[in-house]
Amino acid sequence: MSAKAVSFLVAATMSALAAPAAFAQGKPIRTFVVGIPGDLAVINSTITTDISSSIVGGQIYSTVVRLDKDGQVVPSLAKSWEISPDGLTYTFKFYDDIKWHDGVPFTAEDVAWSLWNVNKKYNGPASGLLEAVDSITAPDKTTAVFKLKYPYPPLLRGLAYFNSSTIVAKHIFDDGGDPRKNPTNLKPIGTGPFIFKEYKKGSYIAMERNPAYHVEGLPHIERLMFQIIPNEASRGLAIEKGDIDFITYNSMPLGEVDRLRESKNVTVAFQKRVIAGQYQAFLNTRKGPLAKKEVRQALYHAMDRAAMLEKAGFGFGKVSKGGPISSEQPIFYTENVPQYDYDPALANKILDEAGFPKDAGGKRFSLRVSYSLAEGPLNDVARLMRSNFAAVGVELIDQGMDAGAWRDSAFVKWDFDITMGSFASGPDPAIGAQTFFLCSRIEPLFGRNASGYCNPKVDELLNTAAQEIDEQKRVQLYHQAAALIAEDVPHWWLWDRYYPIAFNANVVGVTDDVTGYGTLDQISGK
Numbered sequence: 140m141s142a143k144a145v146s147f148l149v150a151a152t153m154s155a156l157a158a159p160a161a162f163a164q165g166k167p168i169r170t171f172v173v174g175i176p177g178d179l180a181v182i183n184s185t186i187t188t189d190i191s192s193s194i195v196g197g198q199i200y201s202t203v204v205r206l207d208k209d210g211q212v213v214p215s216l217a218k219s220w221e222i223s224p225d226g227l228t229y230t231f232k233f234y235d236d237i238k239w240h241d242g243v244p245f246t247a248e249d250v251a252w253s254l255w256n257v258n259k260k261y262n263g264p265a266s267g268l269l270e271a272v273d274s275i276t277a278p279d280k281t282t283a284v285f286k287l288k289y290p291y292p293p294l295l296r297g298l299a300y301f302n303s304s305t306i307v308a309k310h311i312f313d314d315g316g317d318p319r320k321n322p323t324n325l326k327p328i329g330t331g332p333f334i335f336k337e338y339k340k341g342s343y344i345a346m347e348r349n350p351a352y353h354v355e356g357l358p359h360i361e362r363l364m365f366q367i368i369p370n371e372a373s374r375g376l377a378i379e380k381g382d383i384d385f386i387t388y389n390s391m392p393l394g395e396v397d398r399l400r401e402s403k404n405v406t407v408a409f410q411k412r413v414i415a416g417q418y419q420a421f422l423n424t425r426k427g428p429l430a431k432k433e434v435r436q437a438l439y440h441a442m443d444r445a446a447m448l449e450k451a452g453f454g455f456g457k458v459s460k461g462g463p464i465s466s467e468q469p470i471f472y473t474e475n476v477p478q479y480d481y482d483p484a485l486a487n488k489i490l491d492e493a494g495f496p497k498d499a500g501g502k503r504f505s506l507r508v509s510y511s512l513a514e515g516p517l518n519d520v521a522r523l524m525r526s527n528f529a530a531v532g533v534e535l536i537d538q539g540m541d542a543g544a545w546r547d548s549a550f551v552k553w554d555f556d557i558t559m560g561s562f563a564s565g566p567d568p569a570i571g572a573q574t575f576f577l578c579s580r581i582e583p584l585f586g587r588n589a590s591g592y593c594n595p596k597v598d599e600l601l602n603t604a605a606q607e608i609d610e611q612k613r614v615q616l617y618h619q620a621a622a623l624i625a626e627d628v629p630h631w632w633l634w635d636r637y638y639p640i641a642f643n644a645n646v647v648g649v650t651d652d653v654t655g656y657g658t659l660d661q662i663s664g665k
Contacts (some may be wrong), residue, residue: 165663226290263586415565451519459632462625592629
C-alpha cells in the first residue's frame with residue numbers, strides 16, 4: 140500500500156518523585172507512513188526482542204515509564220514513583236483513567252502480572268532486568284510495589300524500554316495458554332497512543348490515533364501506517380518520492396544515505412540510542428572446532444572487520460574494541476581487553492597449533508553462518524567473512540534465512556555454528572550485555588545465551604556489578620568481566636553501530652527519542 144504523507148534513578152538518595160511529562164505541541168498529521176523491511180512474526184515485545192516488533196508494538200503498547208529526549212525518566216503508565224532509601228522498594232502510582240483498547244480498564248495488576256508471568260519468562264533483557272526483583276504486587280488498582288532482593292540501579296530506566304518492559308493485558312493473556320501462541324500477538328490490544336486496525340501480510344500494518352490516550356495532547360498523527368518494503372533501494376526511493384515519511388534505524392538502506400542527503404524533501408540524521416547496539420556473532424561453543432577457545436580467537440584474527448564496516452556497514456559505526464561493551468556506552472567502555480587485529484598469518488599459526496592443520500587441498504574444516512536476511516548488512520558481512528576464512532583454510536557455508544526461521548534455528552534449536560545479528564550492550568550492561576554471557580541464561584529463547592558459554596568467574600563479576608550502587612566500583616567490575624569475556628570470545632563483536640535514519644523534512648520530533656522505539660506519538664508537522 141502507498142500513501143502520501145503529511146496533509147536515573149537518583150542514586151544518591153535512592154528515591155524519586157516524577158515530574159509531569161512535558162511533550163511538545165505541534166501541528167496535526169493526517170497520515171504518517173513508516174517503511175519497514177518485512178513481515179512480523181509477532182507484534183508483542185514481551186516475547187521477542189525483534190526490533191521491528193518493538194517499533195511497531197511500541198506505538199500500541201505502553202511501558203511503566205518512558206525517557207525524554209535528555210534520557211531522563213518521565214511518566215508513562217505511572218504518573219509518579221518513590222524509591223525507598225535502601226533501594227529495595229519501588230512504589231509506582233498509575234493514572235486512574237487508562238483503558239485498554241478493547242475498553243477494559245487498565246490496573247496495576249496488569250503491570251504486576253505481565254512483568255512477572257510473560258516478560259520475565261519469555262524476554263531475554265527482561266529476565267536480566269527483573270533478576271533482582273523478589274516480587275511485584277498490586278495492593279490497589281493504581282499502585283504497584285516492587286520488592287527487590289538487593290539494590291539494582293538499572294531497574295527504573297529499564298522499565299522504559301519496549302524491547303524488555305512492554306506491558307500486556309492480564310485479561311487477554313492469562314488464559315492458561317502459551318503467550319507466544321496468543322492470537323492477539325498479531326492483533327494487539329494495548330494502552331498506547333495508537334489503536335491497531337489491520338495487518339495485511341506483505342503490504343502494511345494500519346493504526347489510528349487513540350482518542351482516549353491518557354497523555355494529554357498526544358499523539359499528533361491521526362493515521363499511522365507501517366508499509367512493508369523488502370527492497371532497500373525501493374525504501375530509499377519511496378521516501379524520496381514522498382510515498383513514505385520515515386525509515387527507522389533498523390530499516391535504513393545504508394547505501395542510500397549519501398543520495399538521500401541531497402534530497403530537499405528528506406532529512407537524514409542519526410538516531411540517538413543509549414541501548415548501544417553492536418553487530419556481533421554468537422559462536423556455538425558446545426561442539427566442533429568452535430568449542431575450542433583458540434579456534435575462536437584465531438578466526439577473530441582472520442576477519443577484516445574494518446573492511447566489513449566500510450563495505451557492509453558503509454562506515455556507520457566503529458570497529459568493536461571493547462568486547463561485549465560498546466563504545467556508545469562511554470561510562471562502562473574500556474579497550475583494556477584482549478584485541479583481535481586483522482592478522483591472517485597469526486590466525487593460520489594459532490589454527491595449526493590448536494590441532495587443525497590443512498589437508499592436501501588446503502582445507503581445515505567447514506562452518507555454517509546463519510542470520511536474518513532482513514538485517515541488511517549481514518549478507519555482505521557473510522560474503523566478506525567467507526573470503527577471509529578461505530584465506531586461512533576454513534570453508535564458510537552461508538545460511539541466510541527469513542527472520543522467523545533464523546530466530547527459531549539459532550535461539551531455540553541452537554542449530555548453528557556462527558549466527559549473526561544486531562544486539563544491544565546497553566542501556567546498562569546489567570540489562571543488555573550480561574544476558575548473553577550468564578550461565579543461567581543458557582535457555583532456548585530469543586535474546587539469551589545461545590552460545591552456551593559459561594564461566595563462573597564471569598558470572599560472579601556480572602552479578603556483583605549488577606548489584607553495586609557505587610558507580611566507580613560497577614565500572615571496574617564490568618571492565619574485569621569484559622576482559623575475561625573477550626579472552627574467551629564466545630562472540631565476535633564486529634562493529635559498534637551508529638544509526639542513520641531518514642524522515643520527511645516537514646515533520647519534527649523524530650530524533651527526540653533515545654530508545655529508537657517510542658517517538659511516533661510525539662512527531663508533528665512543522
